[in-house]
Amino acid sequence: MKLFKSTIVLALSALIWAACSGSTAKNKTASVEAATETTAAKLAIEKPQLTFGFIKLTDMAPLAIAKELGYFEDEGLFVTIEAQSNWKNVLDRVIDGQLDGSHMLAGQPIAAGAGFGRQAELVTPFSMDLNGNGITVSNEVWSKMKPNVPKDESGKPVHPITADALAPVVKEFKTAGRPFKMGMVFPVSTHNYEIRYWLAAAGINPGYYTADNIQGQVDADVLLSVTPPPQMPATLEAGTIYGYCVGEPWNQQAVFKGIGVPVTTNYDIWKNNPEKVFVMTKKFVDQYPNTATAVTKALIRAAKWLDTPGNRPKAVGILSMPEYVGADSVVIANSMTGTFEFEKGDKRSMPDFNVFYRYNATYPFYSDGIWFLTQMRRWGQIPDSKPADWYHSTIKDIYRPDIWSKAAKLLVEEGHIPAEDLPETDGYKPATNEFIDGQTYDGKDPLGYINSFAIGNKDEGI
Structure with missing residues (x-):
C-alpha cells in the first residue's frame, strides 16, 4: 500500500512539474515571440x-x-x-x-x-x-635587439619599444646578405600600416607599392609579405620570417610556444586606434x-x-x-x-589592449577611415596625388x-x-599626437599629414 501511495505521489509530482515547466516554457516562448514581434514591427525586418x-x-x-x-x-x-x-x-x-x-x-x-x-x-x-595587435620577433632577433632597449631600475625593458632597437639588427642582416623578412596579414590591413609606421618612425624603409611591384618592396630595408594570422607562429618558427604584426591570440601564442617575443602593441604605435x-x-x-x-x-x-x-x-x-x-x-x-605578456614571464597590465565599446x-569616425587613406597614399597603393576633398568624399561613401x-x-x-x-x-x-613618434594627425588635413613624414610619398594635391 505504501509503495502504491508513493507511486501515486511521484506520478502527481511529475505531472505538476511537467505542467509548470510547460507553462514556464510557453511563457518564455511567448515572451521571446512578443519581443521579436515588437522589434520586427518597429524595424520591419526585411531579411531575417x-x-x-x-x-x-x-x-x-x-x-x-x-x-x-x-x-x-x-x-x-x-x-x-x-x-x-x-x-x-x-x-x-x-x-x-x-x-x-x-x-x-x-x-x-x-x-x-x-x-x-x-x-x-x-x-x-x-x-x-x-587596438588588439602586436609586433612579435623571433628569439634570435630579440636576443640581438634586447641590448639596444633601455631598461628600468629593475632591469626590465622600457616600453614602448621603438624600432630604433631593431635598426642595427636589420643592418647586420643586410651586411651578411640575409634579407630581413617580416609578415603582416594583408596589403590593406591595419597590421601592414602599423608595422610600416613603426619601422619608418625609426628610419627603416618598409618599401613602396608600384604598378610593377604589388608586394610593396621597392627600396625596402625590410621585406614585408602576407601570412594568414593563424599561420604566423608556425611561419616564424620555420624561419621563413623574422617577425610579424598580427592580432590576438597569435602574438601570445608565440610566447606560449616559446618561439618569439612581442616587442610592442598597436596601442603604443597609435593609442586607441581603430x-x-x-x-x-x-x-x-x-x-x-x-x-x-x-x-x-x-x-x-x-x-x-x-x-x-x-x-x-x-x-x-x-x-x-x-x-x-x-x-x-x-x-x-x-x-x-587586461594583461599582455611580452618576454616570457614579463606580463604587464594593459587594460586597453582590447577595447570594444x-x-x-x-x-x-570619418577621421579613422581617412587615416587609412593617408597610409595607402603614403606607401603608393594610391599612386597619384588627390585633392583634400577626395579623402573626405571617399570615406563618407563607405x-x-x-x-x-x-x-x-x-x-x-x-x-x-x-x-x-x-x-x-x-x-x-580631434587632432591627436598619441603615436609612437609623437606625430600629429588631424583627419581634416590629410595632405598636411601625408607630407609631414620623412619616409613616404608626398601629396601635392590638385
Whole structure:
C-alpha cells in the first residue's frame, strides 16, 4: 500500500512539474515571440536569415557574443556565423553576396572604394574594436635587439619599444646578405600600416607599392609579405620570417610556444586606434535598411557587454570554442583580460589592449577611415596625388555613422545603453599626437599629414 501511495505521489509530482515547466516554457516562448514581434514591427525586418563571416581572431568577439547571448534573435534576426580561410576570401564572399556581412579589416572596404585591389561599393556602419595587435620577433632577433632597449631600475625593458632597437639588427642582416623578412596579414590591413609606421618612425624603409611591384618592396630595408594570422607562429618558427604584426591570440601564442617575443602593441604605435570593422555591401544596406540597423543594434549591445567589468572571462570561454577562435583559453585570456605578456614571464597590465565599446569604439569616425587613406597614399597603393576633398568624399561613401546613430538611438529608447554614450561629433575626432613618434594627425588635413613624414610619398594635391 505504501509503495502504491508513493507511486501515486511521484506520478502527481511529475505531472505538476511537467505542467509548470510547460507553462514556464510557453511563457518564455511567448515572451521571446512578443519581443521579436515588437522589434520586427518597429524595424520591419526585411531579411531575417543572415550569414556572416569572420577570421579566427579575438576581435571578432562582438559577432560571437551577439549570437551566443541572443542579441541577434532579440532583433528578429537568425544568424549563422562562418569562419573564413583568409581576408581575400572574406572580401570576395561579401562582394559576391555569399555572405551578408563580415568581420573585416578596416582597410578592406576603404581600398575597395578607393580603387586599390578589387573594387566594390561596401559600407561600414560599425567599428568592431580598438587596438588588439602586436609586433612579435623571433628569439634570435630579440636576443640581438634586447641590448639596444633601455631598461628600468629593475632591469626590465622600457616600453614602448621603438624600432630604433631593431635598426642595427636589420643592418647586420643586410651586411651578411640575409634579407630581413617580416609578415603582416594583408596589403590593406591595419597590421601592414602599423608595422610600416613603426619601422619608418625609426628610419627603416618598409618599401613602396608600384604598378610593377604589388608586394610593396621597392627600396625596402625590410621585406614585408602576407601570412594568414593563424599561420604566423608556425611561419616564424620555420624561419621563413623574422617577425610579424598580427592580432590576438597569435602574438601570445608565440610566447606560449616559446618561439618569439612581442616587442610592442598597436596601442603604443597609435593609442586607441581603430582595428576591425563590420562590413556589408551598399546594395544590401539599400535593399534591407532595417535589417542593417538591427544588425548594428545587436553588435553595439555585444560590444557594451564585452566592456562591462566582469564579463571578459565568460567571453574568453566563448571565444575558445572551436567554432570561433578555437585557441587555448589561457592564450586568449592573456590579452583579453587586461594583461599582455611580452618576454616570457614579463606580463604587464594593459587594460586597453582590447577595447570594444569604451571611447566610442563602435562609432565609425570619418577621421579613422581617412587615416587609412593617408597610409595607402603614403606607401603608393594610391599612386597619384588627390585633392583634400577626395579623402573626405571617399570615406563618407563607405563609413556610415547615420546607420550607427539610428541603431544607437533605438537602443537608448529601449534602455540598453545610456544616452550619454552617443558621441556629439561631426564624424571627425580631434587632432591627436598619441603615436609612437609623437606625430600629429588631424583627419581634416590629410595632405598636411601625408607630407609631414620623412619616409613616404608626398601629396601635392590638385
